[in-house]
Amino acid sequence: MELTINGSTFQVDVEPDTPLLWVVRDTLGMTGTKYGCGVAQCGACTVLIDGQATRSCVTTVDSVVGTAITTIEAIEQDPEGSKVVEAWVANQVPQCGYCQSGQVMAATALLKQTPQPTEEDIAGAMVNLCRCGTYNAISAAVRQAAQA
Amino acid sequence: MNDMTPVRNHRSTGRDDGPLNISRRGFLGGAAALVLSVTVPVGRARAQAAATVAPGTRVNAFLEIRPDSTVLFRSAFIEGGQGIFTAMAQIVGEELDVDPVNFTVEGAPPGPDYLLTGGGRFTGGSMSVRTSYETMRKLGASARQMLLQAAAARLGLSIAELSTEPGRVVHAASGRAIPYGEIADAAADLSVPTDVVLRSRDDFRWIGKPVRRLDGREKSTGRAQYAIDLKVDGMLHAAVQHSPRLGGEPGALTNEAEVQAMPGVHSIHRLPGAVAVVADSWWRARRAVEALQVTWTEPAAATPRAMPAGFSSETHKAMLKSTPGDGVAFEQEGDAAGTLAGAARIVEATYDAPYLVHGQLEPPSAIARWNSDGTLELWIPNQAPEMFQAEAAKVAGIEPGKVIIHSPMLGGFFGRHFLYQTANPFPQAILLAKAAGRPVKLIWSREEEFLRDTLRPMGVARFRAGLDGDGLPVALDGVAVGEGPTGRWFGRQPDKVDSSAVEGIAGKVYAIPNRRVGQVHVDDPAIIGFWRSVGHSINDFFYETFFDEMADAGQQDPYELRLRLLADSPRHSNLLQAVADLSGGWKRGPFAAEDGSRRARGVAMASPFGSEVATIAEVSLRDGEVVVHQVWVAIDPGSIVNPAIIEAQVNSAVALGLSSALLEEVVYVDGMPQARNFDGYPILPPDRMPRVHVRIVESGAPMGGIGEPGLPGVPPAVVNAASVLTGQRIRSLPLSKLDLKGMEG
Numbered sequence A: 001m002e003l004t005i006n007g008s009t010f011q012v013d014v015e016p017d018t019p020l021l022w023v024v025r026d027t028l029g030m031t032g033t034k035y036g037c038g039v040a041q042c043g044a045c046t047v048l049i050d051g052q053a054t055r056s057c058v059t060t061v062d063s064v065v066g067t068a069i070t071t072i073e074a075i076e077q078d079p080e081g082s083k084v085v086e087a088w089v090a091n092q093v094p095q096c097g098y099c100q101s102g103q104v105m106a107a108t109a110l111l112k113q114t115p116q117p118t119e120e121d122i123a124g125a126m127v128n129l130c131r132c133g134t135y136n137a138i139s140a141a142v143r144q145a146a147q148a
Numbered sequence B: 001m002n003d004m005t006p007v008r009n010h011r012s013t014g015r016d017d018g019p020l021n022i023s024r025r026g027f028l029g030g031a032a033a034l035v036l037s038v039t040v041p042v043g044r045a046r047a048q049a050a051a052t053v054a055p056g057t058r059v060n061a062f063l064e065i066r067p068d069s070t071v072l073f074r075s076a077f078i079e080g081g082q083g084i085f086t087a088m089a090q091i092v093g094e095e096l097d098v099d100p101v102n103f104t105v106e107g108a109p110p111g112p113d114y115l116l117t118g119g120g121r122f123t124g125g126s127m128s129v130r131t132s133y134e135t136m137r138k139l140g141a142s143a144r145q146m147l148l149q150a151a152a153a154r155l156g157l158s159i160a161e162l163s164t165e166p167g168r169v170v171h172a173a174s175g176r177a178i179p180y181g182e183i184a185d186a187a188a189d190l191s192v193p194t195d196v197v198l199r200s201r202d203d204f205r206w207i208g209k210p211v212r213r214l215d216g217r218e219k220s221t222g223r224a225q226y227a228i229d230l231k232v233d234g235m236l237h238a239a240v241q242h243s244p245r246l247g248g249e250p251g252a253l254t255n256e257a258e259v260q261a262m263p264g265v266h267s268i269h270r271l272p273g274a275v276a277v278v279a280d281s282w283w284r285a286r287r288a289v290e291a292l293q294v295t296w297t298e299p300a301a302a303t304p305r306a307m308p309a310g311f312s313s314e315t316h317k318a319m320l321k322s323t324p325g326d327g328v329a330f331e332q333e334g335d336a337a338g339t340l341a342g343a344a345r346i347v348e349a350t351y352d353a354p355y356l357v358h359g360q361l362e363p364p365s366a367i368a369r370w371n372s373d374g375t376l377e378l379w380i381p382n383q384a385p386e387m388f389q390a391e392a393a394k395v396a397g398i399e400p401g402k403v404i405i406h407s408p409m410l411g412g413f414f415g416r417h418f419l420y421q422t423a424n425p426f427p428q429a430i431l432l433a434k435a436a437g438r439p440v441k442l443i444w445s446r447e448e449e450f451l452r453d454t455l456r457p458m459g460v461a462r463f464r465a466g467l468d469g470d471g472l473p474v475a476l477d478g479v480a481v482g483e484g485p486t487g488r489w490f491g492r493q494p495d496k497v498d499s500s501a502v503e504g505i506a507g508k509v510y511a512i513p514n515r516r517v518g519q520v521h522v523d524d525p526a527i528i529g530f531w532r533s534v535g536h537s538i539n540d541f542f543y544e545t546f547f548d549e550m551a552d553a554g555q556q557d558p559y560e561l562r563l564r565l566l567a568d569s570p571r572h573s574n575l576l577q578a579v580a581d582l583s584g585g586w587k588r589g590p591f592a593a594e595d596g597s598r599r600a601r602g603v604a605m606a607s608p609f610g611s612e613v614a615t616i617a618e619v620s621l622r623d624g625e626v627v628v629h630q631v632w633v634a635i636d637p638g639s640i641v642n643p644a645i646i647e648a649q650v651n652s653a654v655a656l657g658l659s660s661a662l663l664e665e666v667v668y669v670d671g672m673p674q675a676r677n678f679d680g681y682p683i684l685p686p687d688r689m690p691r692v693h694v695r696i697v698e699s700g701a702p703m704g705g706i707g708e709p710g711l712p713g714v715p716p717a718v719v720n721a722a723s724v725l726t727g728q729r730i731r732s733l734p735l736s737k738l739d740l741k742g743m744e745g
């Protein structure tokens, strides 16, 4: 199968129903995308598929052939993504940091679709779990990124 | 860890109980025969080598100043989100005269230099900064002195003529400057000065300031690496399936040949209490191990800690609640029994709190590699490297000195990564790497983690209070029923109370003249562990909620009654007033909010881990759920290192405390946990996070902890507020169990 990830193409030889998460992490060695639950509950594994925030732990690899996949590794090359990262750093969002790749991806997808999100838009898009409770810092950072 | 956790890195009992060690030894066979040289992972010792090391003094064990004058610092404490690496850089950098931003911090390897927690070493008990603050300042100051000495020798000047600016030694008279990086080598060969002068507090540039976390950018770009992200050459991947009930052993594997033929499968293994598949990727290993059809044998008689097949959390709770007695006294003042007998009014209640998992977002993992020189190298999430090293040596059958431990950044821990006999994946990884003859990386799936995580113990407490004719409490009797984690892991003396079982009922600050706090010990059948703020997370909920019951029974406002009982304790009354002030003045409600909702506020106080905390929560009821709108926290840790990190940690503690109050409960039926992932065990989602307001009060008292203290006040403040709205006492958590439909408005 041929995958397009962060603008590069990769040939992968795995079972077609392998979750994209494990192809990215193990087969391709990009470990910025995290495993938290494996059942679409936490969002730690969020990547962008054609710009849409997608939980890669329940996305089979054969379903994303022919799409543009973006992972956290390329986030700073994305105009919205780099704004989000700067806002994350400025707001000191991460604590343990484990959920934050997914949070940054979700925020980037939101700003791509809705450059000036309302509080409701933010609440609707930023649904990933954070066990460290960085939720207030996350919404502050999303608001700041939207202003940037 | 609780306030009084024994801190030596040994456990007095239980180390060898259970069949696990026996079968591990059997599994490994002759591994103990391997004899090789000891690897000392710490760098240059040279002039500082000494027969016995005073922990925290050998500069070269902690600091490496690089040619570009940046600093590599090896921290005795592990970063798991609490900001410890940044705090260490601030403390050491302040005295060394290096901007914290120029620090790289990593977890130190095992070694005598790092035993900074009362002669042992672990990250926990909110102890990292407060136990090492002075020592780390001296270390930084010593290093600065050595750099000055090296510069003086190079320039042919006396030290008195030199001073430092961040990152360099300067000679004011001539305007010459030498960057630290140029004299670091020469300085490292000098002996460590025995006494150094520390900076005056007034001159602090970084301590006490909201210095940015060192790891913010790498954690915002996916570059931070956790144990689960690491890779070593030639490694295979492993996944396990555990016995559904602890103590069961794998019997027949009915489809072993089919599973062996699955893609990528390298080998299938029986482990103590589990089966494993080693494969060329984790997904393939997981899929294969979950396809294995295993018959689990019932635990042999007398298997320690075997989970009874009939165990249920509901019946255990009922049993705790019906276990009679006053237990062993822990705290006594005046004559509680006598005063209760003559009290104008008695208030009585029994409270309970459920089992909880840690739920840190990074599932546990371990990489094990047997090196050709006979050493065993482990990359493992852990809070106590020396303890893990000792245990790994036992499992591997080699000397502890031959076990090399790497302690990566933790993706959350909250007490999860302590050494718990059955809850750490590294023993399995050691065995699998040995059997496979290759390095192995083992990850526990979230489902396996739910099965084997240690639990916050189930808690029950009974209270009796006596009120006088004015409605003021004059006697209080509190009995905690159950078991605390400190006794479980550090050894329990039957005639003594485990403080982790009573902290938060004991150690309260209110002037109630006659008090007795006791504990009735009942073994908890589950594998219990330390959970953020330990006994306080349970007992302060019990006590502070019961306090409101006393207040209401005596027709006192709960805030005013607290203030009255703290009249002789200015530190506490100031703090209580500070939180009221922060919230715009105390009001209990119910009152109508701008959005039309009917709201109330609750207040609670706690004295955990050397800090003092006062908390107010504002809640309403909506669609049968408790909604928490705002939480105000005033925290007095005595003195501080980083206010921004404190604010973040308080937010984090509020989230976890609230999650426990609203949502979390581990339910066991037939000896098995019913939830195996977050779908069956919801944790606080973003839309239930309140706004959090923090006020830091520096009373100048001895430095207290930060990571945990923000938590214990949250459940009682929320429940006290909810009780105002429901008109009902709530004595059991989580609140999601309550039927509140039709109560709003």
Ligand code: FES
Pocket (backbone or CB within 6 Å): A034, A035, A036, A037, A038, A039, A040, A041, A042, A043, A044, A045, A046, A055, A056, A057, A058
């Ligand atoms: S790992 Fe994909 S949602 Fe949790």
Ligand code: FES
Pocket (backbone or CB within 6 Å): A094, A095, A096, A097, A098, A099, A100, A129, A130, A131, A132, A133, A134, B081, B361, B411, B412
């Ligand atoms: S920062 Fe730790 S889980 Fe979100």
